Amino acid sequence: MRIKRLLLGGFLSATIVLSGCSTFNRDWNKAVSSPVQPTGVAGAWDGKWLSDHNGHNGRLQCLLTETPDGTYQARFRAVYAKIIRVGYTANFQMMPTASGETRFKGSADLGWLRGGSYGYEGRIWSTNFFSTYTNKYDYGTFQMHRAYEAK
Numbered sequence: 001m002r003i004k005r006l007l008l009g010g011f012l013s014a015t016i017v018l019s020g021c022s023t024f025n026r027d028w029n030k031a032v033s034s035p036v037q038p039t040g041v042a043g044a045w046d047g048k049w050l051s052d053h054n055g056h057n058g059r060l061q062c063l064l065t066e067t068p069d070g071t072y073q074a075r076f077r078a079v080y081a082k083i084i085r086v087g088y089t090a091n092f093q094m095m096p097t098a099s100g101e102t103r104f105k106g107s108a109d110l111g112w113l114r115g116g117s118y119g120y121e122g123r124i125w126s127t128n129f130f131s132t133y134t135n136k137y138d139y140g141t142f143q144m145h146r147a148y149e150a151k
Contacts (some may be wrong), residue, residue, distance in 0.1 A: 024077050024087055027063055032147050041094065041102050041124045042066050047144030049078055053137075056080065060142055062129070064092075074106065074120075090120055101125050 031044035045062040058079035065073045072092040079085055090108035097103060106120040115137050122131030122142070129144040 024061075024063070024075060027075070028061060028077075028147075031063055036146055036148075038126055041072070041129075044147035045129045045144040046147035047129070047142065049133075049140060049142050051138050051140040053139050058082065060144060061147070062142075062144060070094075072104070072106075086114065088114070090118070092120065104131075 028044060034043070036043050042064050045064060047060050048057060049060040050057040058081070060079075061077045063075040065075070067073055072094055074090045074092055075087070076090065077085060077087045088108055088110050090106050092104040092106035095103045095105075102124045104120070104122055104124065107117060108120075109117045115135050118133050118135045120131050120133050120142075122129070124130075127146050129142065131142040133140055133142065
């Protein structure tokens with residue numbers, strides 16, 4: 001009975017993760033083919049994540065979108081172990097500075113299966129995105145740059 005529950009949980013998790021991939025891909029392709037606003041932070045970001053806790057790392061993509069209330073939604077797609085893709089959404093509060101960078105703080109609850117609650121803190125410049133992440137099991141960094149359509 002326990003094995004059936006584990007298999008069912010794995011199947012449901014895979015279904016949820018894979019069902020979001022097509023929407024992310026469509027939105028990603030649209031974002032990278034659109035002109036970037038030089039003073040804004042919204043758009044497509046591409047780079048890597050690195051766990052400072054255990055050294056795991058992989059590709060990281062982010063679609064950053066301003067919401068009607070002025071906060072930002074960050075849709076992430078991370079690659080783990082070169083083949084596993086995980087998608088999730090975090091909410092960020094942006095704080096522009098006089099120096100031209102934008103600082104942010106945010107959080108996401110990924111559920112108990114994927115580590116629970118994560119906190120984010122970082123800064124964005126016109127072409128670079130840097131963030132730290134923490135939760136009770138892991139901590140590390142995100143380093144990304146503006147993503148553009150391959151010509």
